[in-house]
Amino acid sequence: xxxxxxxxxxxxxxxxxxxxxxxxxxxxxxxxxxxxxxxxxxxxxxxxxxxxxxxxxxxxxxxxxxxxxxxxxxxxxxxxxxxxxxxxxxxxxxxxxxxxxxxxxxxxxxxxxxxxxxxxxxxxxxxxxxxxxxxxxxxxxxxxxxxxxxxxxxxxxxxxxxxxxxxxxxxxxx
Amino acid sequence: xxxxxxxxxxxxxxxxxxxxxxxxxxxxxxxxxxxxxxxxxxxxxxxxxxxxxxxxxxxxxxxxxxxxxxxxxxxxxxxxxxxxxxxxxxxxxxxxxxxxxxxxxxxxxxxxxxxxxxxxxxxxxxxxxxxxxxxxxxxxxxxxxxxxxxxxxxxxxxxxxxxxxxxxxxxxxxxxxxxxxxxxxxxxxxxxxxxxxxxxxxxxxxxxxxxxxxxxxxxxxxxxxxxxxxxxxxxxxxxxxxxxxxxxxxxxxxxxxxxxxxxxxxxxxxxxxxxxxx
Numbered sequence: 001x002x003x004x005x006x007x008x009x010x011x012x013x014x015x016x017x018x019x020x021x022x023x024x025x026x027x028x029x030x031x032x033x034x035x036x037x038x039x040x041x042x043x044x045x046x047x048x049x050x051x052x053x054x055x056x057x058x059x060x061x062x063x064x065x066x067x068x069x070x071x072x073x074x075x076x077x078x079x080x081x082x083x084x085x086x087x088x089x090x091x092x093x094x095x096x097x098x099x100x101x102x103x104x105x106x107x108x109x110x111x112x113x114x115x116x117x118x119x120x121x122x123x124x125x126x127x128x129x130x131x132x133x134x135x136x137x138x139x140x141x142x143x144x145x146x147x148x149x150x151x152x153x154x155x156x157x158x159x160x161x162x163x164x165x166x167x168x169x170x171x172x173x174x
Numbered sequence: 175x176x177x178x179x180x181x182x183x184x185x186x187x188x189x190x191x192x193x194x195x196x197x198x199x200x201x202x203x204x205x206x207x208x209x210x211x212x213x214x215x216x217x218x219x220x221x222x223x224x225x226x227x228x229x230x231x232x233x234x235x236x237x238x239x240x241x242x243x244x245x246x247x248x249x250x251x252x253x254x255x256x257x258x259x260x261x262x263x264x265x266x267x268x269x270x271x272x273x274x275x276x277x278x279x280x281x282x283x284x285x286x287x288x289x290x291x292x293x294x295x296x297x298x299x300x301x302x303x304x305x306x307x308x309x310x311x312x313x314x315x316x317x318x319x320x321x322x323x324x325x326x327x328x329x330x331x332x333x334x335x336x337x338x339x340x341x342x343x344x345x346x347x348x349x350x351x352x353x354x355x356x357x358x359x360x361x362x363x364x365x366x367x368x369x370x371x372x373x374x375x376x377x378x379x380x381x382x383x384x385x386x387x388x389x390x391x392x393x394x395x396x397x398x399x400x401x402x403x404x405x406x407x408x409x410x411x412x413x414x415x416x417x418x419x420x421x422x423x424x425x426x427x428x429x430x431x432x433x434x435x436x437x438x439x440x441x442x443x444x445x446x447x448x449x450x451x452x
Contacts, residue, residue, distance in 0.1 A: 022213055025293035025304075026220040035368075035429060037298040058188035066195065070209040072295050073302035073331065073339050077196025084192035088185055120297065123196065130346035132367055136299070139368035144298050 008166045009048070009056045013063045016162075020044055021067030036143040038151050039113065041068055045083055046090055046112045047152070047159035050105055052167075054091030061087035074120075075127045082119040086112045105156045110149040117141035210304065210334040217292040218306050225432060284398060285439040286320070287311060291431050292337065299367055301345030303328075305434060308336045316442035318397050322433045325425035326350070326390060326401040330436070338436075343371055343403065344428055351391040352403055357381040360391060363403055363422060370407065373420040382409045382420050396442045 020041050031038065041064040049057020065080030072079060090112055117137065125131040195202070289305035307313055319327045319340050328348060332339035341348050344365040352363040352373060359380030361373045373388055386406045392399025404422040411418040 021296065022216055022293075023220065025296040026217040027224050029294050029429075030224045032429075035300070037296075037300075039296070039298065041296070055184045055188075058185050062188045062191055065192065068296050069195075069199070070206055070213070071293060071304075072297045073341065074297065074299075075196070076199030076202050076206060077192065079297065080195045081192045084188050088189060091185075132346070135369065136367045140298055 009052060010059060012162070012166050013048075013060045017041060017044065017060065017064040018067050021064065021071060024068070025071040033147060034143075036140070036147050038147045039116070039144065040151070040155070042083065042086070042113060042116055043109055043148055043152055043155045044159065045087055046109050047105065047156055048163075049087045049090045050108060051159060051163045054088060057087040057091050058084055074124060074129070078120050078123045078127075081123055082116045085119050086116050089115065106149045106152050109152040110145045113145035113148045114141055117144070207332070207334040210332070210337045210339070211308070214292055214304070214306055214308075214334070214337040217304070218290065221290070221292050284437050286435040287313070287438045288322075288433060288435050289338075290433055294431075299345075300428075301342055301347065301365070301367075302331075303340050303342065303431060303434075305338050305340060305436070306336065307436065308334045308338050310335050312438055313338050313436055314441055316396070318401070318437040318440055318442075320401065320435045320437065321426040321431060322435065323426075324402070324435070326397075326403040327426050327428075327431065327434055329397070329442075340434070342428060343424065343426075350397060350403070351393045352388050353391045354380075354382055354406070355387040355389045355400075355402075356383065357386065361417075361420075363388065371404065371422045371424060373406070373422055374417065376418050376420065378411055378416060378418050380418075382406060382418060384408060387425075388420075388422055398437060398440045 024038075024040050029037070045057065045060045045064045048060045061083035062080060065077075065083035068079035068083070069076045090108055114137070117140070121131050121133060121136060287307060289307040289311075291303050292306045293304050294300070295302040305319075313330060313333060315330050315333050317330045319329060321327050326343060328340045328342040328345075330338045331341040342365065343350060343363060346365050346367060348363075348365045350363045351360070353360045354373075354376075357380065359376050359382050361376035363371050363373050365371045373382070376382055384406050388403045388406060390397045390399055390401040390403060402425045404424040407421040407423045409418060409420045
Protein backbone atom coordinates (compact mmCIF):
# COMPACT_ATOMS: atom_id res chain seq x y z
CA UNK A 1 0.00 0.00 0.00
CA UNK A 2 1.43 3.35 -0.92
CA UNK A 3 0.23 6.83 -0.07
CA UNK A 4 -1.65 7.27 -3.34
CA UNK A 5 -3.70 4.12 -2.96
CA UNK A 6 -4.36 4.87 0.68
CA UNK A 7 -6.13 8.11 -0.15
CA UNK A 8 -9.45 6.86 -1.58
CA UNK A 9 -10.22 4.90 1.59
CA UNK A 10 -9.09 7.81 3.76
CA UNK A 11 -11.20 10.35 1.86
CA UNK A 12 -14.22 8.05 1.98
CA UNK A 13 -13.73 7.60 5.73
CA UNK A 14 -13.42 11.35 6.24
CA UNK A 15 -16.84 12.10 4.77
CA UNK A 16 -18.72 8.87 5.43
CA UNK A 17 -17.87 8.16 9.06
CA UNK A 18 -18.80 11.63 10.42
CA UNK A 19 -22.11 11.31 8.59
CA UNK A 20 -22.70 7.79 9.97
CA UNK A 21 -21.74 8.88 13.50
CA UNK A 22 -24.12 11.83 13.27
CA UNK A 23 -26.89 9.58 11.99
CA UNK A 24 -26.16 7.07 14.73
CA UNK A 25 -26.40 9.73 17.43
CA UNK A 26 -29.43 11.53 16.00
CA UNK A 27 -31.41 8.58 14.68
CA UNK A 28 -30.63 5.55 16.80
CA UNK A 29 -33.39 6.36 19.27
CA UNK A 30 -35.83 6.24 16.34
CA UNK A 31 -34.66 2.88 15.04
CA UNK A 32 -34.15 1.29 18.45
CA UNK A 33 -36.00 -1.97 18.96
CA UNK A 34 -37.06 -2.44 22.59
CA UNK A 35 -34.38 0.04 23.60
CA UNK A 36 -31.66 -1.80 21.72
CA UNK A 37 -29.62 0.43 19.48
CA UNK A 38 -27.71 -0.59 16.38
CA UNK A 39 -24.20 0.70 15.76
CA UNK A 40 -23.91 1.65 12.12
CA UNK A 41 -20.40 3.02 12.58
CA UNK A 42 -19.20 -0.31 13.97
CA UNK A 43 -20.89 -2.18 11.11
CA UNK A 44 -19.20 0.08 8.52
CA UNK A 45 -15.79 -0.24 10.17
CA UNK A 46 -15.94 -4.03 10.48
CA UNK A 47 -17.13 -4.47 6.90
CA UNK A 48 -14.45 -2.17 5.57
CA UNK A 49 -11.86 -4.15 7.53
CA UNK A 50 -13.18 -7.36 5.98
CA UNK A 51 -13.12 -5.85 2.49
CA UNK A 52 -9.90 -3.84 2.69
CA UNK A 53 -7.73 -5.44 5.36
CA UNK A 54 -6.08 -4.34 8.59
CA UNK A 55 -4.62 -0.95 7.67
CA UNK A 56 -7.78 0.40 6.11
CA UNK A 57 -10.02 -1.21 8.74
CA UNK A 58 -8.03 0.33 11.55
CA UNK A 59 -7.90 3.71 9.81
CA UNK A 60 -11.68 3.65 9.59
CA UNK A 61 -11.90 2.44 13.19
CA UNK A 62 -9.69 5.31 14.34
CA UNK A 63 -11.75 7.97 12.55
CA UNK A 64 -15.11 6.34 13.38
CA UNK A 65 -14.12 5.94 17.04
CA UNK A 66 -13.16 9.60 17.38
CA UNK A 67 -16.48 10.60 15.80
CA UNK A 68 -18.41 8.41 18.26
CA UNK A 69 -16.40 9.85 21.14
CA UNK A 70 -17.45 13.35 20.12
CA UNK A 71 -21.08 12.34 20.55
CA UNK A 72 -20.86 10.21 23.69
CA UNK A 73 -20.35 11.58 27.17
CA UNK A 74 -17.91 8.88 28.26
CA UNK A 75 -14.17 9.42 28.65
CA UNK A 76 -12.84 10.58 25.28
CA UNK A 77 -11.09 7.74 23.45
CA UNK A 78 -13.27 4.91 24.81
CA UNK A 79 -14.89 4.18 21.45
CA UNK A 80 -11.65 4.87 19.54
CA UNK A 81 -9.68 2.27 21.50
CA UNK A 82 -12.53 -0.26 21.38
CA UNK A 83 -13.08 0.11 17.63
CA UNK A 84 -9.37 0.04 16.72
CA UNK A 85 -8.80 -3.15 18.73
CA UNK A 86 -11.93 -4.72 17.21
CA UNK A 87 -10.76 -3.79 13.69
CA UNK A 88 -7.29 -5.20 14.34
CA UNK A 89 -8.74 -8.50 15.56
CA UNK A 90 -11.22 -8.71 12.69
CA UNK A 91 -8.38 -8.37 10.22
CA UNK A 92 -6.54 -11.26 11.90
CA UNK A 93 -9.26 -13.51 10.45
CA UNK A 94 -8.06 -12.53 6.97
CA UNK A 95 -10.66 -10.75 4.89
CA UNK A 96 -10.39 -13.17 1.98
CA UNK A 97 -11.65 -16.07 4.08
CA UNK A 98 -14.51 -14.04 5.61
CA UNK A 99 -15.49 -12.57 2.23
CA UNK A 100 -15.91 -15.96 0.62
CA UNK A 101 -18.47 -17.26 3.12
CA UNK A 102 -21.93 -15.69 3.06
CA UNK A 103 -22.59 -15.99 6.80
CA UNK A 104 -19.17 -15.01 8.07
CA UNK A 105 -19.56 -11.23 7.67
CA UNK A 106 -22.74 -11.49 9.79
CA UNK A 107 -21.05 -13.59 12.44
CA UNK A 108 -18.02 -11.30 12.37
CA UNK A 109 -20.21 -8.27 13.10
CA UNK A 110 -21.94 -10.21 15.89
CA UNK A 111 -18.62 -11.11 17.51
CA UNK A 112 -17.18 -7.64 16.86
CA UNK A 113 -20.12 -5.96 18.66
CA UNK A 114 -19.66 -8.15 21.74
CA UNK A 115 -15.93 -7.47 21.70
CA UNK A 116 -16.53 -3.74 21.26
CA UNK A 117 -18.69 -3.65 24.40
CA UNK A 118 -16.21 -5.77 26.38
CA UNK A 119 -13.35 -3.42 25.54
CA UNK A 120 -15.44 -0.26 26.05
CA UNK A 121 -16.61 -1.53 29.46
CA UNK A 122 -13.05 -2.38 30.45
CA UNK A 123 -11.99 1.16 29.54
CA UNK A 124 -14.96 2.63 31.43
CA UNK A 125 -14.20 0.56 34.52
CA UNK A 126 -10.56 1.64 34.34
CA UNK A 127 -11.84 5.23 34.34
CA UNK A 128 -13.74 4.56 37.61
CA UNK A 129 -17.15 4.46 35.89
CA UNK A 130 -19.56 2.05 37.59
CA UNK A 131 -19.96 -0.97 35.28
CA UNK A 132 -22.36 -3.88 35.66
CA UNK A 133 -20.72 -6.37 33.28
CA UNK A 134 -23.29 -9.15 33.32
CA UNK A 135 -26.25 -6.82 32.99
CA UNK A 136 -24.76 -4.82 30.14
CA UNK A 137 -23.56 -7.86 28.21
CA UNK A 138 -26.90 -9.61 28.66
CA UNK A 139 -29.36 -6.76 28.12
CA UNK A 140 -27.44 -4.35 25.88
CA UNK A 141 -24.46 -5.96 24.15
CA UNK A 142 -25.96 -9.31 23.14
CA UNK A 143 -29.21 -7.90 21.69
CA UNK A 144 -27.21 -5.13 19.97
CA UNK A 145 -24.89 -7.77 18.48
CA UNK A 146 -27.85 -9.68 17.06
CA UNK A 147 -29.40 -6.45 15.75
CA UNK A 148 -26.12 -5.40 14.12
CA UNK A 149 -25.68 -8.85 12.57
CA UNK A 150 -29.17 -8.70 11.07
CA UNK A 151 -28.56 -5.17 9.78
CA UNK A 152 -25.40 -6.43 8.16
CA UNK A 153 -27.49 -8.54 5.77
CA UNK A 154 -28.26 -5.21 4.09
CA UNK A 155 -25.11 -3.32 5.06
CA UNK A 156 -22.52 -5.79 3.76
CA UNK A 157 -23.67 -5.73 0.10
CA UNK A 158 -23.84 -1.92 0.33
CA UNK A 159 -20.27 -1.77 1.63
CA UNK A 160 -19.15 -4.10 -1.19
CA UNK A 161 -20.68 -1.70 -3.69
CA UNK A 162 -18.97 1.21 -1.99
CA UNK A 163 -15.68 -0.69 -2.10
CA UNK A 164 -16.14 -1.32 -5.82
CA UNK A 165 -16.76 2.39 -6.38
CA UNK A 166 -13.86 3.58 -4.26
CA UNK A 167 -11.44 0.99 -5.63
CA UNK A 168 -12.69 0.11 -9.12
CA UNK A 169 -11.18 -2.98 -10.70
CA UNK A 170 -9.20 -1.86 -13.77
CA UNK A 171 -10.47 -3.16 -17.08
CA UNK A 172 -8.03 -4.51 -19.61
CA UNK A 173 -7.86 -2.53 -22.84
CA UNK A 174 -7.52 -4.95 -25.75
CA UNK B 175 -6.44 3.26 -8.66
CA UNK B 176 -5.65 -0.27 -7.65
CA UNK B 177 -4.70 -1.52 -4.26
CA UNK B 178 -3.90 -4.93 -2.93
CA UNK B 179 -6.08 -5.85 -0.01
CA UNK B 180 -4.54 -6.36 3.38
CA UNK B 181 -1.48 -4.53 4.61
CA UNK B 182 -0.59 -4.05 8.27
CA UNK B 183 2.08 -1.45 8.01
CA UNK B 184 0.10 1.18 9.87
CA UNK B 185 -1.73 -1.11 12.28
CA UNK B 186 0.57 -0.46 15.24
CA UNK B 187 0.42 3.26 14.51
CA UNK B 188 -3.38 3.29 14.80
CA UNK B 189 -3.28 1.23 18.01
CA UNK B 190 -0.79 3.62 19.59
CA UNK B 191 -2.82 6.57 18.27
CA UNK B 192 -6.03 5.23 19.81
CA UNK B 193 -4.41 4.83 23.24
CA UNK B 194 -2.92 8.31 22.95
CA UNK B 195 -6.41 9.70 22.26
CA UNK B 196 -7.66 7.92 25.38
CA UNK B 197 -4.79 9.15 27.55
CA UNK B 198 -4.95 12.71 26.22
CA UNK B 199 -8.75 12.75 26.03
CA UNK B 200 -9.03 15.08 28.99
CA UNK B 201 -7.27 17.80 27.02
CA UNK B 202 -9.42 17.24 23.95
CA UNK B 203 -12.58 18.47 25.70
CA UNK B 204 -12.39 22.00 24.19
CA UNK B 205 -12.38 20.36 20.74
CA UNK B 206 -15.24 18.16 21.91
CA UNK B 207 -17.27 21.27 22.82
CA UNK B 208 -16.55 22.84 19.43
CA UNK B 209 -17.64 19.60 17.73
CA UNK B 210 -20.84 19.60 19.81
CA UNK B 211 -21.62 23.14 18.68
CA UNK B 212 -20.76 22.49 15.04
CA UNK B 213 -22.79 19.30 14.75
CA UNK B 214 -25.77 20.49 16.80
CA UNK B 215 -27.64 22.18 13.89
CA UNK B 216 -27.21 19.14 11.64
CA UNK B 217 -28.32 16.77 14.39
CA UNK B 218 -31.34 18.99 15.08
CA UNK B 219 -32.40 18.87 11.42
CA UNK B 220 -31.96 15.07 11.20
CA UNK B 221 -33.74 14.51 14.49
CA UNK B 222 -36.59 16.85 13.56
CA UNK B 223 -37.07 15.05 10.25
CA UNK B 224 -36.95 11.65 11.97
CA UNK B 225 -39.50 12.80 14.56
CA UNK B 226 -41.87 13.93 11.82
CA UNK B 227 -41.55 10.69 9.86
CA UNK B 228 -41.76 8.63 13.05
CA UNK B 229 -44.89 10.43 14.28
CA UNK B 230 -46.65 9.99 10.94
CA UNK B 231 -45.72 6.32 10.72
CA UNK B 232 -46.60 5.48 14.30
CA UNK B 233 -49.90 7.38 14.01
CA UNK B 234 -50.75 5.35 10.94
CA UNK B 235 -49.65 2.00 12.39
CA UNK B 236 -51.06 2.45 15.89
CA UNK B 237 -54.42 4.08 15.13
CA UNK B 238 -56.40 1.43 17.07
CA UNK B 239 -54.09 1.53 20.05
CA UNK B 240 -54.25 5.35 20.07
CA UNK B 241 -58.07 5.25 20.18
CA UNK B 242 -57.94 2.95 23.21
CA UNK B 243 -55.35 5.15 24.89
CA UNK B 244 -57.48 8.20 24.16
CA UNK B 245 -60.51 6.67 25.91
CA UNK B 246 -58.38 5.69 28.91
CA UNK B 247 -56.85 9.16 29.06
CA UNK B 248 -60.30 10.79 29.03
CA UNK B 249 -61.29 8.71 32.06
CA UNK B 250 -58.01 9.51 33.76
CA UNK B 251 -58.51 13.19 32.94
CA UNK B 252 -61.90 13.20 34.66
CA UNK B 253 -60.38 11.66 37.79
CA UNK B 254 -57.51 14.16 37.72
CA UNK B 255 -59.88 17.13 37.43
CA UNK B 256 -61.66 15.91 40.53
CA UNK B 257 -58.35 15.63 42.36
CA UNK B 258 -57.25 19.00 41.04
CA UNK B 259 -60.22 20.73 42.60
CA UNK B 260 -59.37 19.19 45.97
CA UNK B 261 -55.71 20.09 45.59
CA UNK B 262 -56.54 23.68 44.63
CA UNK B 263 -58.41 24.19 47.83
CA UNK B 264 -55.51 22.66 49.75
CA UNK B 265 -53.06 24.84 47.83
CA UNK B 266 -55.03 27.93 48.82
CA UNK B 267 -54.70 27.01 52.48
CA UNK B 268 -51.07 26.12 51.95
CA UNK B 269 -50.31 29.48 50.32
CA UNK B 270 -51.80 31.32 53.28
CA UNK B 271 -49.70 29.27 55.69
CA UNK B 272 -46.55 29.91 53.68
CA UNK B 273 -47.20 33.62 53.69
CA UNK B 274 -47.68 33.46 57.42
CA UNK B 275 -44.39 31.65 57.85
CA UNK B 276 -42.63 33.87 55.30
CA UNK B 277 -41.44 30.67 53.68
CA UNK B 278 -39.57 31.04 50.42
CA UNK B 279 -40.01 28.01 48.24
CA UNK B 280 -37.44 27.94 45.40
CA UNK B 281 -39.49 25.52 43.31
CA UNK B 282 -42.36 27.95 42.84
CA UNK B 283 -40.21 30.50 41.06
CA UNK B 284 -38.64 28.25 38.53
CA UNK B 285 -37.83 29.67 35.12
CA UNK B 286 -38.07 26.92 32.52
CA UNK B 287 -36.27 27.00 29.21
CA UNK B 288 -37.67 24.46 26.74
CA UNK B 289 -35.13 22.62 24.61
CA UNK B 290 -35.21 19.92 21.99
CA UNK B 291 -33.27 16.67 22.34
CA UNK B 292 -31.07 16.57 19.24
CA UNK B 293 -29.16 13.37 19.82
CA UNK B 294 -28.53 10.70 22.38
CA UNK B 295 -25.63 8.56 23.49
CA UNK B 296 -24.54 6.59 20.39
CA UNK B 297 -22.84 3.84 22.39
CA UNK B 298 -26.18 2.30 23.35
CA UNK B 299 -25.54 2.58 27.09
CA UNK B 300 -28.13 5.33 27.25
CA UNK B 301 -26.62 7.64 29.82
CA UNK B 302 -26.61 10.93 27.98
CA UNK B 303 -28.68 13.16 25.73
CA UNK B 304 -27.72 16.41 24.04
CA UNK B 305 -30.09 19.37 23.75
CA UNK B 306 -30.13 22.31 21.35
CA UNK B 307 -29.58 25.00 23.99
CA UNK B 308 -26.24 25.97 25.47
CA UNK B 309 -24.27 28.66 27.27
CA UNK B 310 -25.58 31.25 24.76
CA UNK B 311 -29.05 30.64 26.23
CA UNK B 312 -27.91 31.16 29.78
CA UNK B 313 -27.42 27.52 30.70
CA UNK B 314 -24.78 26.45 33.18
CA UNK B 315 -23.29 23.13 34.25
CA UNK B 316 -25.28 21.41 36.96
CA UNK B 317 -28.65 22.92 36.01
CA UNK B 318 -31.59 20.59 36.47
CA UNK B 319 -33.44 19.20 33.45
CA UNK B 320 -37.07 18.08 33.46
CA UNK B 321 -39.20 16.46 30.80
CA UNK B 322 -42.13 18.28 29.22
CA UNK B 323 -44.43 17.16 32.07
CA UNK B 324 -42.06 18.45 34.72
CA UNK B 325 -40.61 15.10 35.79
CA UNK B 326 -36.95 14.89 36.71
CA UNK B 327 -34.63 13.86 33.87
CA UNK B 328 -31.08 14.73 34.95
CA UNK B 329 -28.60 17.57 34.99
CA UNK B 330 -26.23 19.34 32.63
CA UNK B 331 -22.70 17.95 32.68
CA UNK B 332 -21.12 19.49 29.56
CA UNK B 333 -21.82 22.80 28.00
CA UNK B 334 -21.12 24.15 24.51
CA UNK B 335 -22.27 27.44 23.03
CA UNK B 336 -25.36 26.08 21.30
CA UNK B 337 -25.81 22.68 22.96
CA UNK B 338 -25.55 20.94 26.30
CA UNK B 339 -25.02 17.34 27.38
CA UNK B 340 -27.35 15.98 30.05
CA UNK B 341 -26.44 13.12 32.39
CA UNK B 342 -29.67 11.14 32.74
CA UNK B 343 -30.87 9.81 36.08
CA UNK B 344 -30.74 6.36 34.44
CA UNK B 345 -26.95 6.49 34.32
CA UNK B 346 -24.99 4.64 37.02
CA UNK B 347 -22.85 7.77 37.22
CA UNK B 348 -25.91 9.70 38.40
CA UNK B 349 -26.68 9.85 42.12
CA UNK B 350 -29.46 12.14 43.33
CA UNK B 351 -30.68 12.67 46.89
CA UNK B 352 -34.34 11.65 46.95
CA UNK B 353 -37.13 10.94 49.39
CA UNK B 354 -40.44 9.14 49.61
CA UNK B 355 -43.08 11.82 49.24
CA UNK B 356 -45.46 10.09 51.65
CA UNK B 357 -43.17 8.82 54.37
CA UNK B 358 -40.23 11.24 53.94
CA UNK B 359 -37.85 8.26 53.92
CA UNK B 360 -34.56 9.50 52.49
CA UNK B 361 -32.02 7.90 50.22
CA UNK B 362 -30.10 8.20 46.98
CA UNK B 363 -31.43 7.35 43.55
CA UNK B 364 -28.76 5.70 41.44
CA UNK B 365 -29.18 4.68 37.82
CA UNK B 366 -28.44 1.26 36.38
CA UNK B 367 -27.55 0.21 32.85
CA UNK B 368 -30.49 -1.46 31.12
CA UNK B 369 -32.69 -1.37 34.18
CA UNK B 370 -34.78 0.74 36.51
CA UNK B 371 -32.98 3.12 38.86
CA UNK B 372 -32.79 2.17 42.53
CA UNK B 373 -33.47 4.16 45.67
CA UNK B 374 -30.59 3.09 47.90
CA UNK B 375 -29.31 3.76 51.38
CA UNK B 376 -32.77 4.09 52.94
CA UNK B 377 -32.56 3.13 56.61
CA UNK B 378 -34.51 -0.05 57.37
CA UNK B 379 -36.38 1.83 60.05
CA UNK B 380 -37.88 4.18 57.42
CA UNK B 381 -41.07 3.27 55.65
CA UNK B 382 -41.17 2.63 51.91
CA UNK B 383 -44.35 1.47 50.19
CA UNK B 384 -44.99 0.24 46.68
CA UNK B 385 -46.54 3.02 44.50
CA UNK B 386 -45.16 5.80 46.70
CA UNK B 387 -43.88 8.78 44.73
CA UNK B 388 -40.18 9.56 44.99
CA UNK B 389 -39.15 13.19 44.76
CA UNK B 390 -35.91 15.14 44.90
CA UNK B 391 -34.77 16.06 48.39
CA UNK B 392 -33.15 19.32 47.37
CA UNK B 393 -30.42 18.83 49.93
CA UNK B 394 -27.12 20.67 49.43
CA UNK B 395 -28.93 22.87 46.91
CA UNK B 396 -27.84 20.70 43.98
CA UNK B 397 -31.41 20.25 42.70
CA UNK B 398 -34.71 21.97 43.39
CA UNK B 399 -36.75 19.98 45.86
CA UNK B 400 -39.97 18.02 45.33
CA UNK B 401 -39.42 17.24 41.66
CA UNK B 402 -41.09 13.94 40.87
CA UNK B 403 -38.50 11.31 39.93
CA UNK B 404 -40.57 8.13 39.87
CA UNK B 405 -42.64 5.61 41.73
CA UNK B 406 -41.66 2.68 43.94
CA UNK B 407 -42.15 -0.63 42.13
CA UNK B 408 -40.74 -2.99 44.74
CA UNK B 409 -38.83 -2.84 47.99
CA UNK B 410 -36.10 -5.25 49.06
CA UNK B 411 -35.03 -5.55 52.64
CA UNK B 412 -32.73 -7.98 54.32
CA UNK B 413 -32.65 -8.49 58.08
CA UNK B 414 -28.85 -8.23 58.17
CA UNK B 415 -28.66 -4.96 56.27
CA UNK B 416 -28.88 -1.48 57.73
CA UNK B 417 -30.38 -0.19 54.49
CA UNK B 418 -33.26 -1.11 52.24
CA UNK B 419 -33.44 -0.63 48.49
CA UNK B 420 -36.39 0.16 46.24
CA UNK B 421 -36.76 -0.32 42.49
CA UNK B 422 -38.04 2.89 40.93
CA UNK B 423 -40.12 3.27 37.81
CA UNK B 424 -38.97 6.64 36.41
CA UNK B 425 -41.72 9.20 35.92
CA UNK B 426 -40.12 10.61 32.77
CA UNK B 427 -40.51 8.61 29.57
CA UNK B 428 -36.85 8.26 28.63
CA UNK B 429 -37.60 6.19 25.54
CA UNK B 430 -39.48 9.08 23.94
CA UNK B 431 -37.68 12.11 25.24
CA UNK B 432 -38.02 14.82 22.59
CA UNK B 433 -38.61 18.06 24.48
CA UNK B 434 -37.13 18.90 27.88
CA UNK B 435 -37.12 21.92 30.17
CA UNK B 436 -34.06 23.32 31.84
CA UNK B 437 -34.58 25.02 35.19
CA UNK B 438 -32.61 28.13 34.38
CA UNK B 439 -32.87 30.11 37.55
CA UNK B 440 -31.86 27.26 39.87
CA UNK B 441 -28.09 27.31 39.88
CA UNK B 442 -26.62 24.59 42.04
CA UNK B 443 -24.70 25.83 45.02
CA UNK B 444 -21.79 23.48 45.49
CA UNK B 445 -20.25 23.67 48.93
CA UNK B 446 -16.92 25.00 47.65
CA UNK B 447 -15.19 24.02 50.86
CA UNK B 448 -15.95 20.35 50.20
CA UNK B 449 -16.51 19.84 46.49
CA UNK B 450 -14.96 21.44 43.44
CA UNK B 451 -17.10 20.22 40.54
CA UNK B 452 -15.13 22.00 37.79
